[in-house]
Amino acid sequence: MAETSAPARWERPNALAFTMLVVVLAFILWSFSSVGLSWERMVRGIPALGSMLERMFPPDLERLPRILEQLLVTFQMALVGCILGLILAFPIAVLAAEGLSPHPVLKHASRALIALFRTVPDLVWALLFVIAVGLGPAAGVMAIMVDKIGFAGRFFAEAMEEADKGPQEALSTIGATRTGLIFSAVVPLALPSFVATSLFSLEKAVRGSVILGLVGAGGIGVELKVAFDLFDYDTACTIILAIFALVIAVEQVSNVIRKRLI
Amino acid sequence: MTALAHRLSPEPEAPRAPPVLFVSGLAKRFGARQILRDVTFEARPGEVTALIGANGTGKSTLLRSIVRLVEPDAGTVTVLDQEVRGLDRKALKAFRSRVGFVFQKHNLVGRLSVLTNVIHGVQARMSGPRTWHHALAPAAIRDEAMACLAAVGLADRALQRADSLSGGQSQRVAIARMLMQRPELVLADEPDASLDPRAGRALMELLYSLAHDKGLALVVISHRIEHTLAFSDRIVGLADGIVTLELDSRVAHAEQLRAFFERPPAETDRDTANHG
Incomplete structure (x- = not known):
């Protein structure tokens, strides 16, 4: 007669898997203790945070025209960097795609390039381009592009x-x-995904471009850094609110476009 | 002229045109399995050759071997006096552009319009952005694509998205795309397989009429005996990797084909009496 009893709920882990699990758990616990996170420090930080928030409000609108001007520069930097990046990403992606790449060497080289561009953070690219082309939005555009x-x-x-x-x-x-095959049969089918990726890239670029200013790559980030350096928290508050409004606006517009096109 | 009118035509048999396709001694093995052993048959312009056989007898492999989507191990394939097995990569590409293929699945780009899908067929003889989308195509190509759509009865759907069509309509668009190639030989691999009986019959009738009206040599695989009988001129049966049956469709009958499908393998009965 065939065996009809249900199998065990859990499989007994082998020795290697069990050891790995213990090592990973130990590492996670060690990481928590290493980063110096403690309730005591967090509680002690609340009054300092409260004092800063108190100095932030009401936001100082005196420098609003200059802030809006820099916000526009930030958005333009993100837009141009993003467009250039997307245009260059397409041929590299074709060379990297399985089944479309004309040669395995080109495929591996393109994949390595994409991996390099993706794994190095944009802030590091910005530092490199600030050295290469000097302070200002051009360095930011290049960092976003890469x-x-x-x-x-x-x-x-x-x-x-x-x-x-x-x-x-x-x-x-x-x-x-x-x-012919790529533009007739592949791109039309991949288009919804291209649109979604492009819009998400723009949202990511707008958020990223704010930070790039902190290392001198132009835009509103420079203003934010100066405001914090001078303890000018009410101006910093205006800048943060302006950034918040820009990011939300870009995300909303992006959502509308996504819904219409996909 | 409708398929039925063709079939009922009382004209005496006219001298047949020389074959467009001649397959001789074709063999193909996949690992330990000898799929095609020694296949010999031909297809002539304006004639429909139905390829029949049980599942796994190598019908699809045979069609794919003709255009070298599968490389045969032995034998010759001659299409329009050109020996296909000897062609280099470039010549093979040029050769394939003259052969229309209709698949079981229509393989249309669903997000694009019907007209653009039909225009893609011109890529057999042209390249460049003008062949990618109907909006970029020259007037002559657009007109030709509309004529191909009219030939399959779908000219009024030109700007509709391909993924909004029914299965039968999609298969018709695939046929219009194939016509856009201006092929001389058409290979159809179970084009009626995924369609309901009515749509399947209409599609086979369309293919039959197109082959006769445009003088195309059509080789079609179908598992539906009634379609094979109604919409072909010659029937070629494959079993055990060889052609074991050759019939003139006008004298063939359903029982004969049923018996062919049902009898055990390794029986060879090449019906030479009907070998016109």
Whole structure:
């Protein structure tokens, strides 16, 4: 007669898996104790935070015109960097995509480039470009561009790899060129994903561009750093609220576009 | 002319045109399995050759071997006096552009319009952005695509998105895209498989009429005996990797085909009496 009793609920872990689990748990506990996080310090920090918040309100609107001007520069920096990054991400993604890349060497080289651009944070790129092209928005634009090649390149390549292979097979059977195949059968199918990635890149670029100013790469970040350095917290508050409004506005517009196009 | 009118035509048999496709001694093995052993058959312009056989007898492999989507191990494939197995990569590409393929699945780009999908067929003989989208295509190409759509009865759907069509309509658009290639030989791999009986019959009738009206050599695989009988001129049966049956569709009958599907493998009965 066949065995009908239910199998054990849990599988007994092997020795290696169990050891790994213990090591990982130990590392997590050690990490908590290493970062100096304690209730005592957090409680002690509340009055300092309260004092700063008190000095932040009401926000100082005296420098609002200058802040809005810099906010516009920040947005333009994000927009231009993002557009350049997305344009360059597409050909690199094609070279990196399985089944579309013309040669394995090109595929691996493109994937390595995308990985490099993605793994190095945009702040580090900004530091490098500030040294290369000097202080100002140009360095910020280049940092955003490189970061977006890494971000969008990966998602563009994945979207193209996941596109339905049927239309591609139909066109390659009749002798269509690789370019024809990409623009006729792959890009149209990957387009919703391209749009979503591009809009998300823009949102990410706007948030990122604020920080880039802290290392001298132009935009509103420079103003924020100066305000904090001078303990000018009410001006800093105005800047933070302006940034908040910009990020929310970009996200809302992005949502509307996403809903319409996808 | 409708398919039925073709079938009822009382004309005596006219001299047949020379074959467009001639397959001789074709063999293909996948690992330990010998799929095609020694396949020999031909297809002529304006004629529909139905390829029948049980599942796994290598019908699809045979069609794919003709255009070298699968590389045959032995034998010859001659299409329009060109030996296909000897073609280099570039010549193979040029050769494939002259062969239309209709798949079981329509393989349309769902997000694009019907017209753009049909225009993609021109990529067999042209390249560049003008072939990617109907808005970029030259007037002559757009007109030709509309004529192809009219030939499959869907000219009024030109700007509709392909993914809004029914299965039968999608398969018709795939046929219009194939016509846009201006092929001389058409290979259709179970084009009626995913369609309901009515749509499947209409599609096979369309293919049959197009082959006759445009003088195309059509080789079609179908598992539906009634379609095979109604919409073909010749029937070629595959079993055990060889052609074991050749019939003129006008004298073939359903019982004969049923018997062919049901009999055990390794029986060879090449019906030479009907070998026109």
